[in-house]
Amino acid sequence: MVNVRKMTDTEYLYGHKACPGCGLGTIGRLTLKILGKRTIVTLPASCMSTVTTQYPQMNYTVPSLTMAFAGTGAVLTGMSAGLKAQGITDVHVLGFAGDGGTADIGLQALSGAVERGDDFIYICYDNEAYMNTGVQRSSLTPIGANTTNSPSGTASYGEKKPKKNLFEIMIAHRIPYAATASSAYPYDFMNKIEKLKGIKGPRFVHIMCPCPTGWGFASDLTVAMGKLAVETGLWYLAEYENGKVKMNQTPKTLKPVEEYLKGQRRFRHLTEENIKEIRENRNREWEEIKQKWLT
Amino acid sequence: MIEKENGSQRDFLNGDEAVAYGAKLCRPHVIPVYPITPQTIVVERISEFIANGHMGGEYIHVESEHSAMCAAMGAALVGARAFTATSSQGLAYMHEMLHYVSGSRFPIVMMNANRTLAAPWNIFGDQRDSLAQRDTGWIQVYVENAQEALDMIIQAYAIAENDAVYTPVMVNLDGYVNTHTYELVTIPAQSEVDEFLPPFKSKNAIDFEAPRSFCISASTEWNMEFRYQQHEAMNRAVAVIAEVDRKFGEKFGRSYGGLLEEYRGEDAEAVLVGMGSVTGTARIVVDRLRDRGLKVGLVKLRFYRPFPAEYFKALGRRVKAIGIIDRDLSFGYEGAVASDIKAALLGSGAGPKVINYIAGIAGRDITKENLEEMYRKLFNRVQGREEPELQFVGMRW
């Protein structure tokens, strides 16, 4: 368990240009405090890379590499192999990729890297759209969300497909460690990073990162939104280790989905019928979760 | 396999196997490769070397060629020497990464088996794949035979990792004609290669004591200066290429002339310019025609980038006709090599007759008869007779 008082004061990610209130700053800071100075970070095209490497201002104090969009998993493999071949140990090889760079264009490289069993940590920070290029939908955009290329209109209610289940895709690879997390639950996240630090092989964390700009809520509500996502059952906190899934939080009753949806501009257009679809989808998913992991 | 006294060996190898031996001798740390015909023998041989303990390094079974170049870049970033190999569709798939690697100044060496690009689908050799990568900022060399292939892998690392260069190098072999043809090859001794090519100490890798951010965004205010820097490095490579070739010749007894080699061109009136295996056939034709009293010569263009523009400018003043063999075609215009040579000739102040021959597409043989015919047509033009400037060789109709 992480002891915040004993954690280092050093900031390894500082002064970046992310939107106020954005979870990625929290995620980046806390991860690096736990992994330490001997970490190499690779970042594909994403908010994370754009806001942290504007020449000459470099906001990471550890070595970093900004990479082609599709290649995060493969670069992690290459770095890991290159270090191993030179006999360099005790270095963390870390990838921070967004939902697009992980579940869409980056999925092939991630799958290959996990299948090969290379030594790396992959954190997918999920703000549920291609935020960096202007809020276009990704395969992790939830049902009903208004994005700039799946907009709501008279003939559409926005995104029609549910989130791709990355956590289960990683489990299907029999990865040594996978977890879901949220920037609204920083202690849960930090404990997971602390735990995976000592595990060998590929380790994957899918962390929800609410986006004030893209989702449409005030910058001080990032944590509130993240908590509502979990409390309404639209996101869950779980871990996969040694072939078993453990739910970190199991709400006894799930709050109504409206509580989560009504606070965000991207869902403002939803009708009763749309909300019903979201509710039923959520109920269905939870039935499956209960069957698979809670009995 | 014949063992020699100095530790080198002589064996019957095809071009792919020669490349595999070349790679082995260079001791790469990381080898991320994806198989594609006709490069597959390279990846298989290397994995056999490693599986039998004859070669060190981490072999990565990447799941695509794009990932192969990403992984090579990741390895170079942490200071490792990386080697990869591909062909046609794979080369096209990693196109974005070719730009990334050269712009980042990582000295990766890659073998490319020249094979045509689909569609229509075909596995045989032409140079459309690598010539389409002309502007990606990679140094490109085209070899004539298996021995040159092995030797150029070693020279490629010496060129790429030179302090003044730090530019990746692509070593091209003609698909099937080079890659699968068996020839007698001398495999240098490991100790000799170790002396020629010391371990890689990267100037462009991570350092925890002085951390840097790599491949950063460079704004409109700075981007052009980075590009100029890249261009200057490629220009500096010209001298390095000649120097490496000279030193290689001193050490191993074989040298190839640097950017290009002229064969019997001193008093030639008509020359053909070719890249790759066709130059081997062309030498025989030159000898044959010379025996008949025709003043012909051959220019074996080895390095396509950096491009020997000054040489062609001077050639234009010396000869009456230049025939350029292009195993590629830029649809709607002409062959890529011809365009580059003609642009260089513009500065020569002379006007040799030029014919661009599109030949050897998708493995169609370029025969000795074809080559004789090419010389004959050059002389036609010299004598004032009409000849189209762009000709397709060996067509059915």
Next chain:
Amino acid sequence: MAKPQIVKFHFPQCLEDMPLGPSAEAGILTEPNAGWRVQRPVIDHGKCTKCLMCWVLCPEGVIDKEPEELAIDLNYCKGCGLCAHECPKKAITMIREGEFDD
């Protein structure tokens, strides 16, 4: 040094000054983000119990837990208000810029 400081950056004056390839020294800050904010957090140290929830959550990392009383680096606070919203003791208030004497 716990947090990087703003430095005067010397841009390359000629080609030879440029780095080998597009890389740059890590941890360099050249300008503050203070101009982004319209409100700033003010901590009531009487109510603060140093639970450090604000320190954990701050996306910018501007809160300093080293001194006796928590300090905020106003060069880089963007005024998002997350700390004020999440403080369990309501010890932080967001005050609009322009309502200060400085």
